[in-house]
Amino acid sequence: MAVHVLETDGQVCPFPIVEAKEAIALLDLGDELVINFDCTQATDALPRWAAEEGYPVTNFDRVGDAAWTITVQKT
Amino acid sequence: MQRGRFCVTGNTRWLTAFLIVIAVQSIGVFTLDAVGVISLSSSAFPWLATVLGAFLFGFAIVLAGSCATGTYYRAGESLVGSWLALIFYALFSAISKTGVLATGVSGLRSVTVEASTVHGLLGVSPWLLIAVLASAVGLLTRHHLRKRPGAHLATLPPRKRGIAHIIFEKQWGEFTTALVIAALAILAWPLSWATGREAGLGITGPSSNIVNYFVSGDAEVIDWGVYLVIGILTGAFIAAKGSGEFRIRIPDAVTTVRSIAGGALMGISASLAGGCTIGNAMVNTASFQLQGWMAFGFMILGTGAATRLFITGPSKARSARNAAAREGAGQGAAAPGSPSQTAPGHRTARVSVRR
Numbered sequence: 402m403a404v405h406v407l408e409t410d411g412q413v414c415p416f417p418i419v420e421a422k423e424a425i426a427l428l429d430l431g432d433e434l435v436i437n438f439d440c441t442q443a444t445d446a447l448p449r450w451a452a453e454e455g456y457p458v459t460n461f462d463r464v465g466d467a468a469w470t471i472t473v474q475k476t
Numbered sequence: 477m478q479r480g481r482f483c484v485t486g487n488t489r490w491l492t493a494f495l496i497v498i499a500v501q502s503i504g505v506f507t508l509d510a511v512g513v514i515s516l517s518s519s520a521f522p523w524l525a526t527v528l529g530a531f532l533f534g535f536a537i538v539l540a541g542s543c544a545t546g547t548y549y550r551a552g553e554s555l556v557g558s559w560l561a562l563i564f565y566a567l568f569s570a571i572s573k574t575g576v577l578a579t580g581v582s583g584l585r586s587v588t589v590e591a592s593t594v595h596g597l598l599g600v601s602p603w604l605l606i607a608v609l610a611s612a613v614g615l616l617t618r619h620h621l622r623k624r625p626g627a628h629l630a631t632l633p634p635r636k637r638g639i640a641h642i643i644f645e646k647q648w649g650e651f652t653t654a655l656v657i658a659a660l661a662i663l664a665w666p667l668s669w670a671t672g673r674e675a676g677l678g679i680t681g682p683s684s685n686i687v688n689y690f691v692s693g694d695a696e697v698i699d700w701g702v703y704l705v706i707g708i709l710t711g712a713f714i715a716a717k718g719s720g721e722f723r724i725r726i727p728d729a730v731t732t733v734r735s736i737a738g739g740a741l742m743g744i745s746a747s748l749a750g751g752c753t754i755g756n757a758m759v760n761t762a763s764f765q766l767q768g769w770m771a772f773g774f775m776i777l778g779t780g781a782a783t784r785l786f787i788t789g790p791s792k793a794r795s796a797r798n799a800a801a802r803e804g805a806g807q808g809a810a811a812p813g814s815p816s817q818t819a820p821g822h823r824t825a826r827v828s829v830r831r
Contacts, residue, residue, distance in 0.1 A: 410725075411725065411726060411727050411728045411731065412727075412728065412731060413541040413550075413555065413557060413558075413727070413731060414541070415787060416787075419787055419788075419791050422791070423791060423794055423795050423798065426795055426798070426799070427798055427799075439723070439725050441550075441553055441716075441721055444632065448631070461631070461632060462632065462633060463632060463635075463720070465723070466720050466721065466722060466723040467553070467554075467716070467720070467721040467722060467723035467725065468723065469632075
């Protein structure tokens with residue numbers, strides 16, 4: 402199982418989620434994608450996207466003021 | 477707004493939320509009109525400018541990353557891109573309303589038809605339209621509430637308790653946000669009326685007024701609407717600060733250019749259409765004005781066109797390229813089954829370029 406990191410800091414919605422979709426398409430099953438983002442609206446959009454796709458979220462936390470990280474597993 | 481992540485350009489769930497705002501507000505507006513607190517006036521419908529302006533506006537909000545209101549509250553959240561979009565938006569709405577472009581804008585807006593409201597055109601009571609709208613919105617809301625993933629949704633670990641948690645941390649649902657905004661939008665009518673500004677919520681006019689004030693020093697232009705937009709800015713600042721979501725965020729080069737271009741285009745097109753997302757699509761729709769609904773429709777078309785052009789189109793192209801590259805590279809780069817946790821060296825294709 403590999404862990405891939407996607408940095409989207411500085412991008413506003415919907416670009417983090419667009420990039421996340423592109424990135425996860427390249428992953429192998431079971432791989433995890435760490436998405437670091439600083440767009441506030443993505444705190445709603447990314448977990449919702451994961452839930453709708455049925456991808457488990459293994460980590461979701463703040464890493465500082467207005468900075469977040471979420472880890473989504475491809476299943 | 478900041479707490480609800482209010483955004484009109486988001487998706488269909490937000491579109492439903494937006495329709496809730498319109499439906500609830502129209503009940504309030506026509507009630508206020510009936511009891512005589514306000515009186516809805518109507519003027520001829522500038523169809524050409526509305527269609528053109530609204531389509532361009534839809535296009536512009538995708539470029540700028542949010543609509544006019546979104547830009548205000550995101551600016552309060554300290555996104556530098558939104559500061560730029562906001563400055564150019566206010567500047568260009570002033571240019572189009574009272575500056576060098578004013579003649580062109582009012583020329584286009586003088587192309588009108590006599591009809592002004594939907595119920596006037598159909599010859600029915602506005603209450604009939606309200607009933608139809610409210611039931612449609614009710615059904616849509618139920619549909620969205622049903623397919624909500626609910627418990628599976630990942631949430632952030634709480635850092636606060638009690639009231640502070642509810643206000644500053646817990647994500648406000650979009651439908652709750654819609655009801656709060658509808659209440660504010662209804663309240664805005666009599667409040668604004670009391671100060672002599674005979675209209676509901678609005679964003680573009682006040683933005684242009686602020687620029688005029690700064691340039692001419694004429695305090696007459698400072699009206700209720702100006703305090704409103706300043707309120708949105710400070711409100712979002714307080715909300716973001718209280719949630720620990722305030723940090724000056726610098727956009728990358730592409731986002732910067734898009735914010736500036738989008739902001740400027742937003743200013744011109746909102747003046748053409750006679751309002752932004754709020755003034756036209758949310759307030760003029762609630763009073764069933766043709767300008768509002770027409771603008772709403774063309775705004776969605778414009779947004780759709782720009783989304784395809786700037787977001788989904790390029791994204792699909794990249795995905796196709798990525799897939800082709802993966803096929804070509806064989807198993808080499810993305811060796812499956814590797815048990816080790818990979819360091820930042822092992823990143824997905826697009827990652828290394830961006831910071």
